[in-house]
Amino acid sequence: xxxxxxxxxxxxxxxxxxxxxxxxxxxxxxxxxxxxxxxxxxxxxxxxxxxxxxxxxxxxxxxxxxxxxxxxxxxxxxxxxxxxxxxxxxxxxxxxxxxxxxxxxxx
Amino acid sequence: xxxxxxxxxxxxxxxxxxxxxxxxxxxxxxxxxxxxxxxxxxxxxxxxxxxxxxxxxxxxxxxxxxxxxxxxxxxxxxxxxxxxxxxxxxxxxxxxxxxxxxxxxxxxxxxxx
Numbered sequence: 001x002x003x004x005x006x007x008x009x010x011x012x013x014x015x016x017x018x019x020x021x022x023x024x025x026x027x028x029x030x031x032x033x034x035x036x037x038x039x040x041x042x043x044x045x046x047x048x049x050x051x052x053x054x055x056x057x058x059x060x061x062x063x064x065x066x067x068x069x070x071x072x073x074x075x076x077x078x079x080x081x082x083x084x085x086x087x088x089x090x091x092x093x094x095x096x097x098x099x100x101x102x103x104x105x106x107x
Numbered sequence: 108x109x110x111x112x113x114x115x116x117x118x119x120x121x122x123x124x125x126x127x128x129x130x131x132x133x134x135x136x137x138x139x140x141x142x143x144x145x146x147x148x149x150x151x152x153x154x155x156x157x158x159x160x161x162x163x164x165x166x167x168x169x170x171x172x173x174x175x176x177x178x179x180x181x182x183x184x185x186x187x188x189x190x191x192x193x194x195x196x197x198x199x200x201x202x203x204x205x206x207x208x209x210x211x212x213x214x215x216x217x218x219x220x
Binding site: 008031032034036041042043044045046049087089091094095096097098099100 | 140142147148149150151152155163165195197201205206207208209210211212213214216
């Protein structure tokens, strides 16, 4: 079983849609959680950290459920520019990456 | 200028050759990492370092070695390259303050023929 698992997608949604991604992790001692965005053939870039109480940044909302060992990312009012691969990252002594969820937002 | 710089950006070489990928950073971070990314597999950790001279194996260290002679530099070597080491390689840095995110270089696209 992979340490960090994500639905690979692809998710194809129209502009304006709301889309949610989930990610599960196996190490219950994990201490840090992040969502990264990666455009094709580019480096991953931090989208947002995920805090225990949940947090929001504009159209993006991240949630953490330690009991069930998953994190989620909700994107509201999708834009064409949101098209990318979204990586779930979980940290303990080092960082482990999910394989990513591919999102395509269409006009 | 980029905070995390990888060189070269692209490299094509032959099986059996020795290759070194360089990473330098101006962020002043103690922690540095090397990953490889393959389609459908996400990023996999090769080696990481929490300080100068500190070296730790990641998930897939076989066939690779690293050197951390200075805080700002972390190099990855393939002693005898093989075709299945063809991949996109990323260097990342991280502050030692707990629960901080990583910051990535632009990546090195490596092809082994």
